[in-house]
Amino acid sequence: MAKRSPESRGNLGHGERDVLTDADRVRLTRSISEQVYPAGKRGRLSILPSGSLGGKDSAHDVYFAEDQVGAGGVVAIKRFRRLESAEHELAAMAEIGERGLKTFQAVGKGIYDGGNLGYALVTERMPGLTTMNQIGWRDARPGEPDYEDYATTLRSMATYAGELHAAGVAHGDFQIKNIGAASTVTGSEFVTFDVEGVTFSDSAEDFAFDGKRIEDLTKMTRTLVSAGFLANATPVVFEEELTANVLEPYWDANPSGMVIEQWPAVMAVAELERPRPGTTAGAAGYLALSQV
Ligand SMILES: Nc1ncnc2c1ncn2[C@@H]1O[C@H](COP(=O)(O)OP(=O)(O)O)[C@@H](O)[C@H]1O
Numbered sequence: 012m013a014k015r016s017p018e019s020r021g022n023l024g025h026g027e028r029d030v031l032t033d034a035d036r037v038r039l040t041r042s043i044s045e046q047v048y049p050a051g052k053r054g055r056l057s058i059l060p061s062g063s064l065g066g067k068d069s070a071h072d073v074y075f076a077e078d079q080v081g082a083g084g085v086v087a088i089k090r091f092r093r094l095e096s097a098e099h100e101l102a103a104m105a106e107i108g109e110r111g112l113k114t115f116q117a118v119g120k121g122i123y124d125g126g127n128l129g130y131a132l133v134t135e136r137m138p139g140l141t142t143m144n145q146i147g148w149r150d151a152r153p154g155e156p157d158y159e160d161y162a163t164t165l166r167s168m169a170t171y172a173g174e175l176h177a178a179g180v181a182h183g184d185f186q187i188k189n190i191g192a193a194s195t196v197t198g199s200e201f202v203t204f205d206v207e208g209v210t211f212s213d214s215a216e217d218f219a220f221d222g223k224r225i226e227d228l229t230k231m232t233r234t235l236v237s238a239g240f241l242a243n244a245t246p247v248v249f250e251e252e253l254t255a256n257v258l259e260p261y262w263d264a265n266p267s268g269m270v271i272e273q274w275p276a277v278m279a280v281a282e283l284e285r286p287r288p289g290t291t292a293g294a295a296g297y298l299a300l301s302q303v
Pocket residue numbers: 064068069070071072073087089115116134135136137138140142188189204205206
């Protein structure tokens with residue numbers, strides 16, 4: 012059998028999903044179990060049947076397992092091929108916590124060696140976590156979108172982005188699927204995770220960091236538009252809605268000149284995702300319809 016480099020156990024092409032087979036998961040879980048509970052018996056952690064998230068929400072094929080012997084806690088298992096990447100994410104989570112932001116809690120030492128399967132980052136599953144791409148807008152109020160629901164959610168998400176940035180954290184992969192809320196949609200506490208690509212900075216004049224913040228804002232805006240948060244709007248309503256519900260709350264939480272300067276560029280990217288007339292979801296769509 013060919014020897015693999017210890018730095019990277021297996022390689023993936025760009026954009027490829029990192030899928031474990033069922034057998035891989037069983038082996039990896041057993042190995043973690045032996046390391047987390049060294050004195051316990053084998054196989055103490057068991058994979059939850061509906062534990063895997065699927066490709067849409069997890070490029071790393073995160074899955075959940077339950078401690079069958081102890082307190083019955085559930086853990087989330089995220090496999091990395093490179094130790095360095097797992098270590099970077101673990102260190103970033105610690106620093107995010109120190110900066111007063113909510114994030115996942117590592118189980119024990121956090122990273123467990125999975126042999127030729129790579130390295131597992133193990134966290135306590137946060138119960139009731141909802142990610143912003145999972146909100147069932149259309150199901151919640153069929154035929155009756157509530158403008159305030161959309162707008163409140165958008166504003167609280169944008170406020171959270173501003174708070175994150177003001178705390179010196181640029182996320183690095185700020186798609187709405189990586190924005191979590193700990194309980195309900197509105198008025199809940201946001202959770203920062205999937206932070207392998209995070210950047211920290213406490214300098215007021217850090218242009219590279221400003222660039223990272225703009226990247227976050229662009230990615231958040233683009234993904235929330237493509238998920239139907241704002242739709243069926245004329246360009247003017249669309250722009251007004253984005254400004255009122257994203258830029259302004261963001262700006263209130265993180266007054267950065269750079270963001271104002273770059274906002275037209277963020278808007279141009281969002282405009283590419285703007286659903287064309289005929290679709291009726293989203294805050295701007297509701298506003299556009301209610302004004303007719
Ligand atoms: N500790 C946890 N508690 C609850 N859900 C989790 C936890 N860890 C991961 N998840 C779920 O798994 C998904 C994927 O995890 P994430 O860190 O974003 O990795 P990926 O790189 O695969 O996107 C998250 O969007 C979240 O829904």
